[in-house]
Amino acid sequence: MAVFEHRAEVLQNEEVAPDTYLMGLKSVPIASAARPGQFVMLRVAEGVDPFLRRPFSVCSIRDGAVVLLLYRVVGKGTRLMADIRTGSSISVVGPLGKGFEPRGAGEECLLVAGGMGIAPLVLLARSMGKTGVMLLTGYGTAAEIVSPVRLGIEDFAAGVATEDGSAGHHGLVTALLEDAVAEKGKKIVYACGPPAMLKKVASLCIEKGIQGQVSLETIMACGMGACLGCAVPAAPGSGRSSFHVCQDGPVFSVSSIDWENL
Amino acid sequence: MNQLEPDLGVSLGPLRLRNPVLTASGTFGYGKEYAEIVDPNLLGGIVVKGLSLEPRPGNSPPRIVETPAGMLNAIGLENVGIEAFLKEKLPWLQSLDTAVIVNIYGHSTEEYGAVAAQLKGAEGVAALEINISCPNVKMGGMAFGTDPAASAEVTETVLENSDKPVIVKLTPNVTDICAVAAAVEQAGAHAVSLINTLTGMAIDTETRRPRLGNVSGGLSGPAIRPVALYMVYRVVRAVSIPVIGIGGIMDVEDALEFLIAGARAVQVGTANFVKPRVSLDIISGLRKYCIDHDVQKVEDLIGTLIL
Numbered sequence: 145m146a147v148f149e150h151r152a153e154v155l156q157n158e159e160v161a162p163d164t165y166l167m168g169l170k171s172v173p174i175a176s177a178a179r180p181g182q183f184v185m186l187r188v189a190e191g192v193d194p195f196l197r198r199p200f201s202v203c204s205i206r207d208g209a210v211v212l213l214l215y216r217v218v219g220k221g222t223r224l225m226a227d228i229r230t231g232s233s234i235s236v237v238g239p240l241g242k243g244f245e246p247r248g249a250g251e252e253c254l255l256v257a258g259g260m261g262i263a264p265l266v267l268l269a270r271s272m273g274k275t276g277v278m279l280l281t282g283y284g285t286a287a288e289i290v291s292p293v294r295l296g297i298e299d300f301a302a303g304v305a306t307e308d309g310s311a312g313h314h315g316l317v318t319a320l321l322e323d324a325v326a327e328k329g330k331k332i333v334y335a336c337g338p339p340a341m342l343k344k345v346a347s348l349c350i351e352k353g354i355q356g357q358v359s360l361e362t363i364m365a366c367g368m369g370a371c372l373g374c375a376v377p378a379a380p381g382s383g384r385s386s387f388h389v390c391q392d393g394p395v396f397s398v399s400s401i402d403w404e405n406l
Numbered sequence: 407m408n409q410l411e412p413d414l415g416v417s418l419g420p421l422r423l424r425n426p427v428l429t430a431s432g433t434f435g436y437g438k439e440y441a442e443i444v445d446p447n448l449l450g451g452i453v454v455k456g457l458s459l460e461p462r463p464g465n466s467p468p469r470i471v472e473t474p475a476g477m478l479n480a481i482g483l484e485n486v487g488i489e490a491f492l493k494e495k496l497p498w499l500q501s502l503d504t505a506v507i508v509n510i511y512g513h514s515t516e517e518y519g520a521v522a523a524q525l526k527g528a529e530g531v532a533a534l535e536i537n538i539s540c541p542n543v544k545m546g547g548m549a550f551g552t553d554p555a556a557s558a559e560v561t562e563t564v565l566e567n568s569d570k571p572v573i574v575k576l577t578p579n580v581t582d583i584c585a586v587a588a589a590v591e592q593a594g595a596h597a598v599s600l601i602n603t604l605t606g607m608a609i610d611t612e613t614r615r616p617r618l619g620n621v622s623g624g625l626s627g628p629a630i631r632p633v634a635l636y637m638v639y640r641v642v643r644a645v646s647i648p649v650i651g652i653g654g655i656m657d658v659e660d661a662l663e664f665l666i667a668g669a670r671a672v673q674v675g676t677a678n679f680v681k682p683r684v685s686l687d688i689i690s691g692l693r694k695y696c697i698d699h700d701v702q703k704v705e706d707l708i709g710t711l712i713l
Binding site for chain 1: 432433434435439440442443455463464466467468469470471472473474475476477479481484627628629656676678679680681682683
């Protein structure tokens with residue numbers, strides 16, 4: 145698999161919801177090679193603070209030349225990122241990792257996102273087209289919702305949940321998933337979000353015998369399989385004690401992770 | 407051809423390197439991980455991830471945490487084991503035109519010897535680097551490296567079981583690194599490399615738990631560079647075997663500091679994570695420095711510190 149490292153021009157860095165930004169990087173090589181579920185490593189500052197690169201899922205690709213990244217300001221690195229002006233450039237490495245396994249022809253699937261977990265599912269949805277695809281998204285509150293139009297997913301069948309009930313279903317997105325599974329039976333589930341949400345998605349998939357793929361997030365140093373810093377516990381019987389999120393993932397089958405010890 | 411094209415080659419005892427820039431163990435995998443971005447044939451050499459007799463699963467996560475100008479790691483020497491290395495990793499490394507240095511680790515003196523014995527006669531292995539300095543494993547590792555006598559014993563055992571030049575990687579977590587360096591020189595080591603990481607920790611104030619699953623870890627990155635440089639400076643004056651400088655090297659300027667202090671080569675470690683092409687940038691930077699300063703051979707620079 146081809147991996148590239150270069151300075152990319154920042155074509156956009158727009159606030160699409162409070163503290164939530166959509167950054168567009170000009171990178172023909174990465175835009176051409178990236179598959180849904182893969183990620184890039186960004187060096188958000190030139191100096192040593194923050195020191196490490198930051199991993200971001202490829203959220204979307206525009207015109208085969210622009211890599212879009214969706215992020216929320218949560219710490220020092222993302223705060224600096226939010227201040228990056230269009231026209232400047234930033235060092236990017238990618239595409240990295242293994243992405244989602246595509247669904248079989250005609251198979252129906254549910255895409256389940258918690259918060260910024262929507263990022264990799266946007267590219268996945270757009271790569272599949274809207275037939276047989278339903279997108280379930282969960283946020284803390286209505287103000288956090290990133291407009292589907294901004295993400296280019298407005299044509300997909302969708303359900304929204306907010307934890308405070310300010311929009312859509314009052315509760316967790318996993319409740320929407322349970323309803324959808326109960327109503328329409330087995331489907332393929334693709335999910336990304338916080339660990340607690342993914343654990344719930346995994347247990348539901350395992351219990352119902354549904355094929356599920358989840359994209360995990362961890363701290364990473366290299367993103368290339370060299371530092372072995374991003375280990376997650378592997379399920380008993382997987383033949384491994386751990387997986388490395390950067391290289392074995394970030395997308396894993398729900399059955400390969402030891403969820404109890406994650 | 408420019409008549410001033412400098413000679414970047416260096417000798418480390420019996421080992422001859424095309425240039426003095428090596429990638430440090432644990433930061434460059436088995437070389438292949440970076441091959442898409444860094445042509446390994448341009449490097450002075452690659453020091454592969456530390457290998458033990460049996461595969462090791464490594465420590466529980468989280469294994470890394472970012473710190474000011476650096477990072478803490480507690481990987482715990484996760485590795486495929488020497489047998490899998492010989493079968494799955496070495497053939498690709500043998501196809502390279504660069505010095506492949508195999509970093510080895512053991513729980514006991516005997517295990518160090520057993521790993522070295524497995525590598526006896528292995529083609530394409532230029533040297534061994536003995537890790538007696540890992541701070542993240544309960545048995546072995548730093549327990550040897552903090553004791554001059556135990557360090558010497560491990561060195562002797564590896565030498566008895568090996569037909570390769572032997573480099574001993576030293577820990578900075580000691581009162582006097584020169585005493586350990588002198589002990590392994592006495593035991594017959596061909597070179598020493600220093601420093602491994604400095605022990606440290608970080609705490610999450612919200613959860614009041616350590617940020618590393620292992621509680622403590624090893625600090626690396628530019629934060630440790632002045633400490634490393636001074637230790638290299640001191641060890642160069644304490645032993646007559648070659649010294650390889652390691653510790654927070656991020657660019658050619660940093661590498662030059664170590665060479666001027668007396669290191670005959672350098673290893674680039676944590677910087678690989680941040681700037682994957684850093685080792686190649688350092689090599690071209692060294693060439694430029696030599697041309698700009700009328701230095702014919704990079705070896706003429708080594709130990710030229712003016713006091």
